[in-house]
Structure formats: structure tokens, C-alpha cells
Amino acid sequence: MSYEKVVCGTVITPEGPISGGWIAIDGETIRAIGTGKPPQASQVHDFGQSWIVPGGIDAQTHAGSYLGLPGLEPASRAAVCGGITTMIEMPFDNPIPLSTMELFHAKVQAVKDLSYCDVALYGTCAPQQDTAEMYNLAKAGVCAFKISVCESHPVRFPRIPADQQLAMLQACAELGLPLGIHNEDQEIVRSHTQRMRATGQESLQVHSESRPEAAELAATALFLELAAGAGAQAHIVHISTPRGFELLESYRKGGHQATGEICVHYLIFDATDDGERLGALIKVNPPIRSGTREALWEKIRSDNVQCISSDHSTMSLQNKLGGSIFDAGPGVPGIESLMPAFFTGAEAHDMDAAAAVARFMAEKPARLFGLWPKKGAIAVGSDADLAVLQPGRFVYDSSKAHDGVNWSPFDGQTFTAKVVSTFVRGNHVWNGAEVIGRKDFGQFVPRQHGPS
Ligand SMILES: [Zn+2]
Structure with a gap:
């Protein structure tokens, strides 16, 4: 043979x-x-x-969120250099999020033309859009839907209110797809940001206090309850605090479908220890908090985390520096450093790091997004x-x-x-020194089946 x-x-x-x-x-x-x-x-x-190890599945990338669809090229090039073979791409493309079949086809074409790695796609709904197009998008193979409940831009990152969250969750329950959420309560964030800005203080800790844990947990709790009512799978795309995972666990114990994801920066950085050194460079939303890293690693050790992602953004350094911490763009590039950073942290926490990479960066995201076992495992077939x-x-x-x-x-x-x-x-x-793949090699990977 x-x-x-x-x-x-x-x-x-x-x-x-x-x-x-x-x-x-x-x-x-x-x-x-x-x-x-x-x-x-x-x-x-x-x-x-x-x-x-199995090629990494980065569960959260924003290749198109700043540069539009051309952003797929640099993000996927960095992906393969970082061991990532499938990007799970967020729907919040510039200028219009992926909420129609026309936008879906345009993105699939961009993946074919521009991506070095394979790409699975999230879809979304615009505010007040009904759920009809979700059925078409699911049939075409989107792997999940995603919304934000905190507006950071009226079109590109709009807020979806509770009644529409519920309608989308009901559609997702019928479709067998998860609904992902950016989990921060808008009113709490806005009032606290205003208050902290008025103090004139400038630091990463101040940004962190402007988006308190209560804002994150309240949005998470409301969404979990709506999802439980709808019989849908709630997926919280970034949890920065151990209590978030405890909420999910209690819903799972009650028989509901609830999963959560950690972006690797919440595991590596701390607002107090790293805030002064990095400032706006590590400004993300929900924010990097103080004193939560070790407890988050415990959630990984106890297998309460579904996946580890980069939340990769193609934001330029100019968006980060020069102004107030409150005006600096939120987000970090990270797809190329994701796997080595998680490996290093897992090893430092006495875990079998290669096995942890295979589990949290391949098998579990592949299962969540319906790509298993085509993706996510070193297995025959x-x-x-x-x-x-x-x-x-x-x-x-x-x-x-x-x-x-x-x-x-x-x-x-x-x-x-x-x-x-x-x-x-x-x-x-x-090959460790240069990219020898081609940008027209990557394929769109449709969801293969419902949750497993
Ligand atoms: Zn994100």
C-alpha cells in the first residue's frame, strides 16, 4: 500500500x-x-x-469586520501560520453584516478567492428583520447565528432587543443551530462608561470598570432564560468571568443547551498586572478583568468551556493609540498567536497542553459548529x-x-x-518559514448536521 x-x-x-x-x-x-x-x-x-495536532478551529474571527471581505486574505494567511486550518467567521462584515443570501453568496465567493484556510460562516439578522432569511441561510450551510445586545455601531454591530432575541432563538431551535451572543447589557455599559469618562481617569482598569461584570452577567442570564424558553442552544461567545460559566453549568444541569467560549486574552492578561504596560492595546469588550485568570483556567480544567478563540480583529494600531481609552477601538489581532499562547498557558497550568489544544481548539468547536468529524480530529476519514x-x-x-x-x-x-x-x-x-499555500485554496465549509 x-x-x-x-x-x-x-x-x-x-x-x-x-x-x-x-x-x-x-x-x-x-x-x-x-x-x-x-x-x-x-x-x-x-x-x-x-x-x-488537529488543525486549529478558531471559533471567533472578524476578518471582514474592519476591512470588509478583502480582510479574509490577511486573516487567513496569518491563520495558517498559526496552525489554524478553519476560521469560524463572524457575520459583522463592513459595511453590512451577513444577514441575506446575497451577502452570504458574496462572502462564500470571497472565501474561495481570498482564503488560505477553510472558513465556516456565522449569519445574523438586522434589527427588526424577520427570521425568514435565517431558514435560507441555515439551508445554505451557515454554522450558527450571532447577535449583539449592546450596540457599538447602528448597522455593523447593532443591538438586538429581547423580543427579537426570542424570535431568533425560536428559529434556531427549529433549525438545530446555536445562537451566539455578545453579552453585555447596553444600559449598564452606557451609564457606567459615561460616569467613568467624567472622572477624567485613563487606564485599562477604568475601561474595565466602565463595563462591569454585572453588565456581562445580566445579559448572559437574560439570554439563557430566553433560550431555555425557546428550547434553543445559547452560545456565549466571550465570557471573561468564572461566574459566567457557572450560570451556563446551572442551565445545563437543568437540561438546557448552553455553551461558552473564552478568548485566549482573558486567560493570559490581567487588567491590574498588564494594564499599565499594554493599555489600549489590550482593550477588548467585554473587558480584561482583574483577578479572574486562574479561575478561568479552572473552568478549562473541569471541561466547562466549549472552545478557545482569538476574536481576531484586523484593526490597525492607529485605531488603538493616541486618544482616550474610551475612544480606542476594541479588539486585538490574535489568530497567529492563538495556538502557541493557549498551549503555553495550558502547559504552565500543568495540563497536557497538546491534548488541550486538540480538545478546545479542534474537537469541541468542530462539534459546536456541526463540522465534526470532517473537521476537528486526526481520524481516518x-x-x-x-x-x-x-x-x-x-x-x-x-x-x-x-x-x-x-x-x-x-x-x-x-x-x-x-x-x-x-x-x-x-x-x-x-512550513515554519513561509506561506506555501495559495489564497484561492480555502473553501467554505458548510455545517454538516445539527449539534452533536
Ligand atoms: Zn468577537
Whole structure:
């Protein structure tokens, strides 16, 4: 038996690690997995002791949110350099969020033309739009829907009120799709921001206090109750506080579908410890808080977290600096640093870091977005999406990043693993030094089935 390609290393499968393992690939698919002497192949990639993990699924990217659809190109290029083989792309595109079939087709075409990696798509509804188009979008393969309940722009990031949240949740329940939410109560955020701004203080902690935990938790709780009533799956896309996960857990115990996601920056940064050094560079919403990191790692350890994401934004440094912390753009680039940052943190918290990457950055997001087992696993029959992590000590240098913005709050951080190769559907796209994939290779990945 001879294969097109064999990739050797410590292979992280859903059943556990295989040291001295190999993966045999024909075309775009994994055909066999084993240990010991690898089978014959036209091409052999031997990565020695390095870990071969399933290609990362970044559960939250904003490639189109600032640059419009052309943003898919730099974001997906950075993705493959960071071991990400599938982006789950948010619907809040500039200038109009993905809420119609016409916009859906335009984005699918942009993925085909511009993306180095595969892309699954969130859809949304505009304020007051009825739910009819959600059925068409679901049929066409969007993996989930997403809304915000706190307006940061009337068209691009509008607020969806509770009655419309409920209607969308009822549609999602029928469709078997999750509804994701940006979870901050608008009135609390607005009044607190006004109050903190009036004090004239400027710091990351002040931004954090302007969007208190109560704003996040109140929006989360209301949404969970609406979803429970509708029988829908609530997915909270960024939880910055352990209590958020406790709310979800109590709903799950009550038989409801409730999942939550952490962006990696909530696990790495702390408003008190890093606020002065990073300031607006690490301004995100909900904010980086003080003293919550360790408790969030505990939620990962106890498997109460569905996935880890970057919330990657293609925002330029000019949007961040020069003005008040309250006027600085919220968001960070992070798709290229996501996997090494999470790996490093997991290792520092005595977890099996390669297994944690495979679980929280591949298997669990693949299940949530209906891509499993085509995506998210090193398994026979799955797409040959692979990332190779080499152990060592590597200082992250954003000037060498591939995201087109070249700044990062992770700049200068030491990571304990580096992505030295990435394969998307069997195609070697990143070799640790340069991008060898093509921007017309990425495909739109439709949702395969309901939640599993
Ligand atoms: Zn986001």
C-alpha cells in the first residue's frame, strides 16, 4: 500500500497521543494512522518528536469586520501560520453584516478567492428583520447565528432587543443551530462608561470598570432564560468571568443547551498586572478583568468551556493609540498567536497542553459548529487538517506576523511551542518559514448536521 503523503511525529488523536506515530494521507483525507515503520508514500514529512495536532478551529474571527471581505486574505494567511486550518467567521462584515443570501453568496465567493484556510460562516439578522432569511441561510450551510445586545455601531454591530432575541432563538431551535451572543447589557455599559469618562481617569482598569461584570452577567442570564424558553442552544461567545460559566453549568444541569467560549486574552492578561504596560492595546469588550485568570483556567480544567478563540480583529494600531481609552477601538489581532499562547498557558497550568489544544481548539468547536468529524480530529476519514507544534522557547515578534497589522499585545511573550507546519486538507500550506499555500485554496465549509 502506498500513499501520497505520510506525516510523522507524536500524533494527538481523540483516543490519546501516539508517539512515533504516522498519518497517511491521500488527496485531502486521512486514510490511515499508525505507529512504528510508516507505510510507503510519495512524500514523507518527518517531524520527529514534535506534536501533530488537529488543525486549529478558531471559533471567533472578524476578518471582514474592519476591512470588509478583502480582510479574509490577511486573516487567513496569518491563520495558517498559526496552525489554524478553519476560521469560524463572524457575520459583522463592513459595511453590512451577513444577514441575506446575497451577502452570504458574496462572502462564500470571497472565501474561495481570498482564503488560505477553510472558513465556516456565522449569519445574523438586522434589527427588526424577520427570521425568514435565517431558514435560507441555515439551508445554505451557515454554522450558527450571532447577535449583539449592546450596540457599538447602528448597522455593523447593532443591538438586538429581547423580543427579537426570542424570535431568533425560536428559529434556531427549529433549525438545530446555536445562537451566539455578545453579552453585555447596553444600559449598564452606557451609564457606567459615561460616569467613568467624567472622572477624567485613563487606564485599562477604568475601561474595565466602565463595563462591569454585572453588565456581562445580566445579559448572559437574560439570554439563557430566553433560550431555555425557546428550547434553543445559547452560545456565549466571550465570557471573561468564572461566574459566567457557572450560570451556563446551572442551565445545563437543568437540561438546557448552553455553551461558552473564552478568548485566549482573558486567560493570559490581567487588567491590574498588564494594564499599565499594554493599555489600549489590550482593550477588548467585554473587558480584561482583574483577578479572574486562574479561575478561568479552572473552568478549562473541569471541561466547562466549549472552545478557545482569538476574536481576531484586523484593526490597525492607529485605531488603538493616541486618544482616550474610551475612544480606542476594541479588539486585538490574535489568530497567529492563538495556538502557541493557549498551549503555553495550558502547559504552565500543568495540563497536557497538546491534548488541550486538540480538545478546545479542534474537537469541541468542530462539534459546536456541526463540522465534526470532517473537521476537528486526526481520524481516518477526516480532512487532513494538521498543525505541527515544535517544543522550545520562542519569543513572539508581531513585526514578523502575517496578519497585515503587525502589532500584538502578545509581542515579546515567550511561548513554549511554535507552529512549524500546517496542512489544510492534505495540502502543506506553511512550513515554519513561509506561506506555501495559495489564497484561492480555502473553501467554505458548510455545517454538516445539527449539534452533536
Ligand atoms: Zn468577537
